[in-house]
Amino acid sequence: MKNRGMRTNSSVPGPSSEFVRRLVLLGGLLLFGAGLVLTIGAAPSFSRQPATPHNSSGNVIPDVKCVIGLEALKPGAKGTLSSSPTGMEFSSGKKKIDIATSSIQDVFTGQESRQDVSGMGGTLVEAAIPYGGGRVVSLFSHKVDVLAVEYEDSNGGFHGAIFVLSAGKAAAFKNQLVAQGAKVSKHMELPEPKEQK
């Protein structure tokens, strides 16, 4: 009877074992969160790698995001940007949009940084990490090139298309358009956006 009573007492978790259990649970949660974030953050880099050999051709740039400005496409459409003898072409899914060199009025290039984890999914993941850990995720970013093209439609209407390319691609593409005869004006150099390391 005495022994049974002692056994029962030892099976009830004490305050210290409860604390350890909570600590392990919290540690597991944090590890899971960090793993999830790293996986999501690494996914775009893995998907970009096979694209590198494609880029060596110079004329075709895959994984380009058209931020805005092509009427037949929704803002944020992803596709392939390529240069043709008569101008440039952006294809997304089944849609292909051509911009003739003669209609291009100006071309701008720039550089920006984009968050590795972004969009609605990224924001939700950041919010789900406890103790404000989501802010740490915001520290991870990568450089991208921005290509902005001013062009006219058949009626002379002004258009502006903005593309986001992987870093180091925009200047070469712009030079190609200029070599084909696209107009380019002199631009004021803006100071580099300050980067928080």
Next chain:
Amino acid sequence: MRPSSRVPFLSIFSFASGSAVLLMAASLFAQPGRAGKPEPVPDAPQKLTASNIQLERIVSPEDLLIPEDTRLSMYENVILELSKTKKFMHIYRSGDRTAADAPDLVVLHLIPEAFKAGNQKEREVTTVAGATSIKVKVQFTSPDGKILLEKDVVGKVRFYGENLRATYDLAKKVATIVNQSF
């Protein structure tokens, strides 16, 4: 209810009702313009009529540096938001030759007045710094240049989103002005 339990209930009730009466009385006195001479009634928002609109190119002043992608994004976002208002039969772009024959045309000018470049990383990490903002004068004119309506609009991105999202915010506000004024 027993008399002993009714006493605290009554005292709490009388205190609460007294406070409510006092608050109502104070708010009545605090309202401006009730006593004395009546305030002038604000003019009803000026309504414009036009069946076609043309958005002119955004040209920033010489002393104001705005990134080209921001300028173009502002233009394209305003075009998109104008089409969503469904207030006009046709939205003409700047330089469109067919706009010359368009009847009942109003011309929209966006004149940048201030620009503050933010930082997405700073914004998302600190949540208090790094906001991007653009201040623009929105001007509706007749085709011959007579100013019909003029308002200042500020587009911002404060917490989440890329810097160009400030132009989307600005375009939304321009669309609100169009909805209120046409």
